[in-house]
Amino acid sequence: MTDPRLADLLASVPDLRLKTDAGDLEHYGRDWTRRWNPAPLAIALPGTVEEVQGIVRWANRHKVAIVPSGGRTGLSGGAVAANGELVLSLERMNKVLDFNRVDRTLTVQAGMPLEAVHNAATEHGLVYPVDFAARGSCSIGGNIATNAGGIRVIRYGNTREWIAGLTVVTGSGEVLQLNRALVKNSSGYDFRQLMIGSEGTLGIVVEAILRLTDPPPPTNVMLLALPSFEVLMEVFNEFRGRLRLEAFEFFTDRALRHVLAHGAQKPLEDEYPFYVVTEFASNDEATEAAAMAAFEHCMEQGWVADGVISQSEAQAQQIWRLREGITEAVARYKPYKNDVSVRISAMPAFLQETQALLGEAYPHFEVVWFGHIGDGNLHINVLKPDDSSDADFVTQCEHVTRLLAQALVKHGGSISAEHGIGLVKKPYLASTRSEAEIALMRGVKQVFDPNGILNPGKLFDA
Amino acid sequence: MTDPRLADLLASVPDLRLKTDAGDLEHYGRDWTRRWNPAPLAIALPGTVEEVQGIVRWANRHKVAIVPSGGRTGLSGGAVAANGELVLSLERMNKVLDFNRVDRTLTVQAGMPLEAVHNAATEHGLVYPVDFAARGSCSIGGNIATNAGGIRVIRYGNTREWIAGLTVVTGSGEVLQLNRALVKNSSGYDFRQLMIGSEGTLGIVVEAILRLTDPPPPTNVMLLALPSFEVLMEVFNEFRGRLRLEAFEFFTDRALRHVLAHGAQKPLEDEYPFYVVTEFASNDEATEAAAMAAFEHCMEQGWVADGVISQSEAQAQQIWRLREGITEAVARYKPYKNDVSVRISAMPAFLQETQALLGEAYPHFEVVWFGHIGDGNLHINVLKPDDSSDADFVTQCEHVTRLLAQALVKHGGSISAEHGIGLVKKPYLASTRSEAEIALMRGVKQVFDPNGILNPGKLFDA
Numbered sequence: 001m002t003d004p005r006l007a008d009l010l011a012s013v014p015d016l017r018l019k020t021d022a023g024d025l026e027h028y029g030r031d032w033t034r035r036w037n038p039a040p041l042a043i044a045l046p047g048t049v050e051e052v053q054g055i056v057r058w059a060n061r062h063k064v065a066i067v068p069s070g071g072r073t074g075l076s077g078g079a080v081a082a083n084g085e086l087v088l089s090l091e092r093m094n095k096v097l098d099f100n101r102v103d104r105t106l107t108v109q110a111g112m113p114l115e116a117v118h119n120a121a122t123e124h125g126l127v128y129p130v131d132f133a134a135r136g137s138c139s140i141g142g143n144i145a146t147n148a149g150g151i152r153v154i155r156y157g158n159t160r161e162w163i164a165g166l167t168v169v170t171g172s173g174e175v176l177q178l179n180r181a182l183v184k185n186s187s188g189y190d191f192r193q194l195m196i197g198s199e200g201t202l203g204i205v206v207e208a209i210l211r212l213t214d215p216p217p218p219t220n221v222m223l224l225a226l227p228s229f230e231v232l233m234e235v236f237n238e239f240r241g242r243l244r245l246e247a248f249e250f251f252t253d254r255a256l257r258h259v260l261a262h263g264a265q266k267p268l269e270d271e272y273p274f275y276v277v278t279e280f281a282s283n284d285e286a287t288e289a290a291a292m293a294a295f296e297h298c299m300e301q302g303w304v305a306d307g308v309i310s311q312s313e314a315q316a317q318q319i320w321r322l323r324e325g326i327t328e329a330v331a332r333y334k335p336y337k338n339d340v341s342v343r344i345s346a347m348p349a350f351l352q353e354t355q356a357l358l359g360e361a362y363p364h365f366e367v368v369w370f371g372h373i374g375d376g377n378l379h380i381n382v383l384k385p386d387d388s389s390d391a392d393f394v395t396q397c398e399h400v401t402r403l404l405a406q407a408l409v410k411h412g413g414s415i416s417a418e419h420g421i422g423l424v425k426k427p428y429l430a431s432t433r434s435e436a437e438i439a440l441m442r443g444v445k446q447v448f449d450p451n452g453i454l455n456p457g458k459l460f461d462a
Numbered sequence: 463m464t465d466p467r468l469a470d471l472l473a474s475v476p477d478l479r480l481k482t483d484a485g486d487l488e489h490y491g492r493d494w495t496r497r498w499n500p501a502p503l504a505i506a507l508p509g510t511v512e513e514v515q516g517i518v519r520w521a522n523r524h525k526v527a528i529v530p531s532g533g534r535t536g537l538s539g540g541a542v543a544a545n546g547e548l549v550l551s552l553e554r555m556n557k558v559l560d561f562n563r564v565d566r567t568l569t570v571q572a573g574m575p576l577e578a579v580h581n582a583a584t585e586h587g588l589v590y591p592v593d594f595a596a597r598g599s600c601s602i603g604g605n606i607a608t609n610a611g612g613i614r615v616i617r618y619g620n621t622r623e624w625i626a627g628l629t630v631v632t633g634s635g636e637v638l639q640l641n642r643a644l645v646k647n648s649s650g651y652d653f654r655q656l657m658i659g660s661e662g663t664l665g666i667v668v669e670a671i672l673r674l675t676d677p678p679p680p681t682n683v684m685l686l687a688l689p690s691f692e693v694l695m696e697v698f699n700e701f702r703g704r705l706r707l708e709a710f711e712f713f714t715d716r717a718l719r720h721v722l723a724h725g726a727q728k729p730l731e732d733e734y735p736f737y738v739v740t741e742f743a744s745n746d747e748a749t750e751a752a753a754m755a756a757f758e759h760c761m762e763q764g765w766v767a768d769g770v771i772s773q774s775e776a777q778a779q780q781i782w783r784l785r786e787g788i789t790e791a792v793a794r795y796k797p798y799k800n801d802v803s804v805r806i807s808a809m810p811a812f813l814q815e816t817q818a819l820l821g822e823a824y825p826h827f828e829v830v831w832f833g834h835i836g837d838g839n840l841h842i843n844v845l846k847p848d849d850s851s852d853a854d855f856v857t858q859c860e861h862v863t864r865l866l867a868q869a870l871v872k873h874g875g876s877i878s879a880e881h882g883i884g885l886v887k888k889p890y891l892a893s894t895r896s897e898a899e900i901a902l903m904r905g906v907k908q909v910f911d912p913n914g915i916l917n918p919g920k921l922f923d924a
Contacts (some may be wrong), residue, residue, distance in 0.1 A: 116497060161623065177901055184615060184876070184880050187876050190656065198650070340635055341647060342646070343644055416647075425649075437650075444906055447908075
């Protein structure tokens with residue numbers, strides 16, 4: 001703590017909790033990408049909005065960069081601090097501030113883990129419906145910063161739809177109360193929406209008012225085995241046409257093999273190239289019959305080769321584990337991750353082109369596919385062979401990402417569906433956003449963060 | 463057409479349709495506010511995005527202000543051209559460009575009337591669910607510019623939720639394709655959302671990709687007579703708890719009297735101080751029974767004094783006319799309109815305070831109330847007495863608006879729920895948005911419109 005800047009920080013924000021141990025610097029300086037070496041100046045753990053504001057003012061005086069930090073489960077390097085930044089961790093600001101039954105809102109501090117948000121909503125008989133596998137570790141503030149999606153988007157949309165209000169500290173240290181839970185508010189630019197997905201480059205989300213909704217009806221979970229990729233959209237359309245879908249997720253045989261090797265239970269006798277996990281409302285005889293009709297029609301058409309439907313909550317969880325366990329099961333292979341999207345109707349053509357592209361580009365690499373087919377979102381994970389160095393592997397993968405980016409331009413897609421741009425996707429942002437848009441983003445950043453102290457180098461270079 | 467600037471405009475955009483007749487200048491220079499004297503330079507009616515771009519570039523060269531213009535049904539002066547501006551009317555750009563069944567999207571030009579959008583969606587067995595009384599005249603581009611709300615917000619949200627993509631020409635003449643119908647897209651700042659509700663001050667919306675949805679189930683419409691304002695939230699909670707509400711609207715006895723005088727049919731024997739029109743899904747015996755149970759419970763509690771339920775589509779329309787006919791019925795009194803909102807839970811306290819305030823402030827004026835109780839949105843129309851001059855009347859009303867704005871600050875509300883700020887609400891913007899937010903708005907405007915040619919003086923002064 002001999003750095004005079006830190007001494008001034010503690011003088012300016014007297015009760016601030018600050019960490020500078022090597023272990024802490026490493027822990028708080030990186031996210032799940034593991035590609036950059038953490039090297040923050042220090043870790044600040046404010047407990048109040050005023051402390052956050054004090055830190056931002058200090059950072060402006062000293063021109064120290066701040067990396068806002070939630071659960072650091074990000075996959076794009078958005079929360080990496082590799083250049084002497086101050087990490088501003090929201091982890092102590094993790095409480096429910098208010099529940100309002102009439103407004104159906106839950107007001108929380110930004111550091112609250114998503115799972116804790118779920119639990120708090122459930123206590124009141126309601127749900128916060130955004131959900132994904134990192135729920136136990138990720139924070140709601142990070143969800144907002146990346147407009148997190150997940151496994152329920154097909155039914156409930158992205159994080160963006162569930163934010164009734166935000167409290168934000170801008171790059172110049174102003175505290176903004178954005179939208180304040182109003183259902184209708186046509187009073188100028190919606191900076192709440194601008195903040196959502198801005199990856200901590202415009203402001204630090206410190207509190208959020210979340211919209212809640214009714215719990216879904218009882219559901220069933222089905223696993224479907226598919227003989228080929230080509231029938232995936234047919235199966236999706238059949239199920240979507242007959243049922244109220246809560247989720248519709250796909251993965252490949254390679255993905256399944258990794259999850260089974262990681263301890264999951266084998267679901268079907270034989271192996272198939274592609275699988276779907278779908279969850280749907282099934283609360284009476286009519287909806288159960290509709291599910292069976294959809295399944296049987298797909299079997300008759302040859303679109304589905306086998307399947308199983310959950311008979312209990314435990315079995316539903318076993319089926320879900322096959323999909324949700326993938327990321328963890330392949331983590332030890334340091335996968336290079338692509339998280340791309342196209343509009344739903346462009347999916348078949350894009351899938352075909354991408355499959356051919358990756359087959360040619362990665363003959364020696366193992367590629368694990370999964371994704372949210374009903375949202376047009378594919379996750380393509382390339383696993384690092386043990387005999388390849390980290391650097392060589394990333395170089396080879398980035399060559400292919402450039403080809404993938406070209407395919408995205410052609411099909412009107414996005415280089416990041418839900419992970420965000422961060423550092424990992426920054427070189428490819430122009431495949432999704434025009435040069436004019438990127439120039440406007442730089443201009444807007446300048447307005448909210450004139451000294452460029454908030455998460456600099458993420459999303460785009462200044 | 464002797465103005466050399468117009469000669470240069472026609473030289474730059476050769477096939478541009480331009481109007482300069484006095485009648486056209488008056489017609490296109492004003493909106494429904496009728497408070498400002500129209501005085502535009504000319505009316506341009508482009509037919510293509512390229513022509514719009516050409517006009518904007520010309521405007522930048524000559525520093526001529528542009529007023530983007532849709533159906534001019536606005537109630538805040540957002541489309542008024544009273545200072546030698548060029549009105550850029552989108553009325554010729556009014557076509558459907560694409561329908562996509564898989565994406566469930568309708569791509570339209572911005573000048574398309576809302577009702578034509580409804581009809582185009584219906585042709586494909588789907589609906590565009592944003593709806594309000596001006597549907598026949600207003601344009602979808604204007605809806606987007608003000609984030610229009612209306613009578614179905616309680617079920618479907620505002621315009622903001624239904625925009626999958628926008629094509630926009632910025633103040634510097636760049637054409638942006640924003641979001642391009644992607645369901646998931648986490649690739650930097652969401653300028654689509656920033657444009658929605660920006661009242662033509664950042665860019666001109668030229669095309670929009672609209673999300674469509676399934677038609678609602680069969681519905682019934684009920685008229686309820688209430689003995690007092692105080693029970694309104696009780697009735698709302700009772701109906702919301704038991705039914706899938708499509709709409710829940712209220713109005714006062716004075717409002718009803720004007721609609722009856724304007725030709726509507728008297729719905730009930732006696733008169734009551736307050737009325738509710740509610741529409742709800744009613745497609746089987748269970749939902750019909752739930753509606754009757756809600757009604758009977760409210761009668762038993764004394765919250766509802768009388769009521770009628772629609773027995774036919776024709777009767778449903780008659781009941782709706784009582785609510786939807788109000789604006790037209792009071793139009794001849796040149797009403798001073800307030801369009802305010804608070805969060806739903808703040809409604810009872812705000813209603814009480816506002817009622818007292820207006821009772822004191824306007825002992826000699828007739829005040830007509832109606833609104834969207836389930837969205838926290840109140841419309842307060844003050845009718846001009848015949849013996850009062852327009853100027854005197856507005857001055858007196860603005861005095862009260864200042865008091866109302868203070869009440870909004872106290873209750874955390876908005877000076878504009880759905881009409882937008884425009885010219886009418888500009889003096890009161892600071893009751894809803896902080897000085898820091900307004901300064902940031904000015905900064906963002908500067909980024910998108912560096913020469914300040916787009917709708918200057920609307921929303922805020924430069």
